[in-house]
Amino acid sequence: xxxxxxxxxxxxxxxxxxxxxxxxxxxxxxxxxxxxxxxxxxxxxxxxxxxxxxxxxxxxxxxxxxxxxxxxxxxxxxxxxxxxxxxxxxxxxxx
Amino acid sequence: xxxxxxxxxxxxxxxxxxxxxxxxxxxxxxxxxxxxxxxxxxxxxxxxxxxxxxxxxxxxxxxxxxxxxxxxxxxxxxxxxxxxxxxxxxxxxxxxxxxxxxxxxxxxxxxxxxxxxxxxxxxxxxxxxxxxxxxxxxxxxxxxxxxxxxxxxxxxxxxxxxxxxxxxxxxxxxxxxxxxxxxxxxxxxxxxxxxxxxxxxxxxxxxxxxxxxxxxxxxxxxxxxxxxxxxxxxxxxxxxxxxxxxxxxxxxxxxxxxxxxxxxxxxxxxxxxxxxxxxxxxxxxxxxxxxxxxxxxxxxxxxxxxxxxxxxxxxxxxxxxxxxxxxxxxxxxxxxxxxxxxxxxxxxxxxxxxxxxxxxxxxxxxxxxxxxxxxxxxxxxxxxxxxxxxxxxxxxxxxxxxxxxxxxxxxxxxxxxxxxxxxxxxxxxxxxxxxxxxxxxxxxxxxxxxxxxxxxxxxxxxxxxxxxxxxxxxxxxxxxxxxxxxxxxx
Numbered sequence: 343x344x345x346x347x348x349x350x351x352x353x354x355x356x357x358x359x360x361x362x363x364x365x366x367x368x369x370x371x372x373x374x375x376x377x378x379x380x381x382x383x384x385x386x387x388x389x390x391x392x393x394x395x396x397x398x399x400x401x402x403x404x405x406x407x408x409x410x411x412x413x414x415x416x417x418x419x420x421x422x423x424x425x426x427x428x429x430x431x432x433x434x435x436x437x
Numbered sequence: 438x439x440x441x442x443x444x445x446x447x448x449x450x451x452x453x454x455x456x457x458x459x460x461x462x463x464x465x466x467x468x469x470x471x472x473x474x475x476x477x478x479x480x481x482x483x484x485x486x487x488x489x490x491x492x493x494x495x496x497x498x499x500x501x502x503x504x505x506x507x508x509x510x511x512x513x514x515x516x517x518x519x520x521x522x523x524x525x526x527x528x529x530x531x532x533x534x535x536x537x538x539x540x541x542x543x544x545x546x547x548x549x550x551x552x553x554x555x556x557x558x559x560x561x562x563x564x565x566x567x568x569x570x571x572x573x574x575x576x577x578x579x580x581x582x583x584x585x586x587x588x589x590x591x592x593x594x595x596x597x598x599x600x601x602x603x604x605x606x607x608x609x610x611x612x613x614x615x616x617x618x619x620x621x622x623x624x625x626x627x628x629x630x631x632x633x634x635x636x637x638x639x640x641x642x643x644x645x646x647x648x649x650x651x652x653x654x655x656x657x658x659x660x661x662x663x664x665x666x667x668x669x670x671x672x673x674x675x676x677x678x679x680x681x682x683x684x685x686x687x688x689x690x691x692x693x694x695x696x697x698x699x700x701x702x703x704x705x706x707x708x709x710x711x712x713x714x715x716x717x718x719x720x721x722x723x724x725x726x727x728x729x730x731x732x733x734x735x736x737x738x739x740x741x742x743x744x745x746x747x748x749x750x751x752x753x754x755x756x757x758x759x760x761x762x763x764x765x766x767x768x769x770x771x772x773x774x775x776x777x778x779x780x781x782x783x784x785x786x787x788x789x790x791x792x793x794x795x796x797x798x799x800x801x802x803x804x805x806x807x808x809x810x811x812x813x814x815x816x817x818x819x820x821x822x823x824x825x826x827x828x829x830x831x832x833x834x835x836x837x838x839x840x841x842x843x844x845x846x847x848x849x850x851x852x853x854x855x856x857x858x859x860x861x862x863x864x865x866x867x868x869x870x871x872x873x874x875x876x877x878x879x880x881x882x883x884x885x886x887x888x889x890x891x892x893x894x895x896x897x898x899x900x901x902x903x904x905x906x907x908x909x910x911x912x913x914x915x916x917x918x919x920x921x922x923x924x925x926x927x
Contacts, residue, residue, distance in 0.1 A: 397875020
C-alpha cells in the first residue's frame with residue numbers, strides 16, 4: 343500500500359520524530375518503495391499458522407517478587423542531561 | 438612488534454602461557470597498531486591506559502598461576518556492548534557521551550576470563566546497516582582493496598569495525614552482534630571467521646537493544662579455533678536476560694578438528710538466487726566438494742519460504758526497534774534538545790539524535806504497528822517467520838547442517854548502495870533466515886574472487902548444535918587453506 347505524505351506526518355508524530363515538511367514527500371516515496379517490496383508476504387499462505395514471537399521455546403522464567411537491587415541514585419543520574427537533588431529534571435508538563 | 442600482532446588468539450594464549458612474551462608487550466603492540474591504523478576508522482574509542490593496566494594485572498595472574506582461559510589477550514569490543522566507565526553510544530548521536538555505570542554480561546565474562554580491552558569498535562548506528570555507513574562516526578574502511586583500484590571498500594555491517602580491526606591485526610579477536618547477518622556478512626567481506634550462536638546462548642543484558650527477538654552476540658576472529666575459544670567465554674546463562682538459555686556451555690574448541698565423516702550436509706536450492714556472481718556459485722561448489730572429500734554426504738534440500746525472509750525481517754526488526762528506541766526521550770541519558778513543550782523536546786531530540794537509516798526504520802516500525810495495520814503486517818510477518826523456522830526444522834530431519842554462501846557479493850564500494858535501501862537490505866539474503874529461526878551460523882573465509890577480495894561460506898546448524906558446525910567449519914578451513922591477508926596501505 344502506498345504511503346502518502348499525510349501518513350508519514352502522522353507516523354512521525356506517533357514516533358515523536360520531527361520531520362520537516364519538505365522531507366515528507368521524499369520519505370513517503372522511500373517508505374512506499376520498501377512497503378511495496380514487503381507486500382510479497384501476501385503470497386504466503388499463513389492460514390492456521392501460529393505467529394512466532396520468540397526463537398526459544400518461550401516459558402518465561404519466574405523469580406521471587408522481592409527487591410534485589412537499589413540505592414543507586416548516583417549511578418542512575420550519572421548520565422542525565424539535567425538532574426537536581428537526586429531527581430531527573432524534565433520540562434514542565436502540567437500547568 | 439608486528440610479529441605479535443600477527444598471532445592468532447590461540448597462538449597468543451600459548452605464547453603467554455609459555456612466557457614467550459608478556460601481556461603488556463602484546464597490549465603495547467596492539468595499541469601502536471591501532472594508532473597507526475586510524476585511517477581505517479575501526480575504533481571509535483581507544484582505551485590504551487586501560488589496556489595496559491589490564492595487561493599488567495594479567496601478567497601478575499599468569500606469574501602466580503591464576504590465568505583464566507583468555508588471560509592477557511587484547512580484544513576489541515563492538516560499541517553496542519555497555520562497558521563501565523567507557524563511552525558507549527551504539528555509534529549514535531542520541532547517546533551523546535553516555536558512559537555506562539555497569540558492564541554488559543558478555544563483556545564481563547571476557548574480563549572474568551582475563552581478556553584485555555583495547556577499545557570500542559565502530560558499527561552501523563544501532564546496528565542498523567550492512568555497510569557500516571550509518572555510523573555517527575563515519576564509515577569504516579575495509580583493509581582489503583581490489584586489485585583493480587584503490588577505492589575504499591566497505592567492511593560490511595553492522596559489525597564493520599570489528600571485522601576490519603580483526604582483518605587488519607588491530608586486535609586478536611573482537612565481539613560482534615548479529616540481528617540479520619551483522620557478524621557473518623562482515624566476516625565474509627574481510628576474510629575473517631564470524632559466529633552467530635543459537636538465540637539465547639549469549640545474554641543480551643547490557644547490549645544496546647535493536648530487535649530483541651533477533652539480536653545475538655558472537656565473535657569475529659582470525660580462525661575457527663579462535664572463534665570457538667572466544668564464544669566459549671561469551672556464552673552462559675544469565676538471570677538478567679529472560680531469554681537467556683539455562684543450558685551448559687559446551688567446550689566449543691574441542692569440536693574443531695573432529696572428523697566430519699558421515700555427516701549429512703544440506704544444500705538449499707532456494708539459495709541459488711538470480712544474479713549471483715559466478716565466483717560465488719563456484720565457491721559454493723568448491724565447498725561442497727571439500728566437505729564430500731572430508732566424508733560428508735551432500736543432500737539437496739528445499740527451504741521454500743527463503744525469499745520471504747527479508748520482507749518478514751523488515752517488518753519484525755523495525756517493529757521491535759521502534760519500540761526499543763522509544764526509550765531515547767532526552768530525559769534520562771544522552772542528547773536533549775530543549776524546547777517549549779515536552780513534545781517538542783521529544784521530537785527535536787530524536788530528530789537531531791537519530792540518523793537517516795534509524796529514522797527510516799523507526800517510521801516503518803511505527804507504521805506497521807499502528808492501529809489498523811498490526812494484523813496485516815506485524816502478525817502476518819510473525820506467521821511467515823514460523824513458516825521459515827518450520828522449513829529449517831523439516832530440513833534438519835534429514836540433514837545435520839546446511840552449507841550456503843554467506844553473502845551474495847564480495848565487499849562493495851563505500852557509497853555504492855546508499856541510495857537504494859532495498860538493494861542494501863538484500864546483502865543479508867543468506868544470513869537473515871538464521872536469525873528468524875534462532876539457529877547458529879558461522880561464516881568461514883573460503884577463497885578470493887578475481888579482484889582478490891575474500892568470500893565466505895556459511896554453515897547453519899540445529900539449535901544449540903554449534904559443535905557440529907564448528908567441526909564442519911574446521912574441515913572447510915583446512916580444505917580451503919585460506920591464508921590471504923590484506924596488503925598494508927594504511
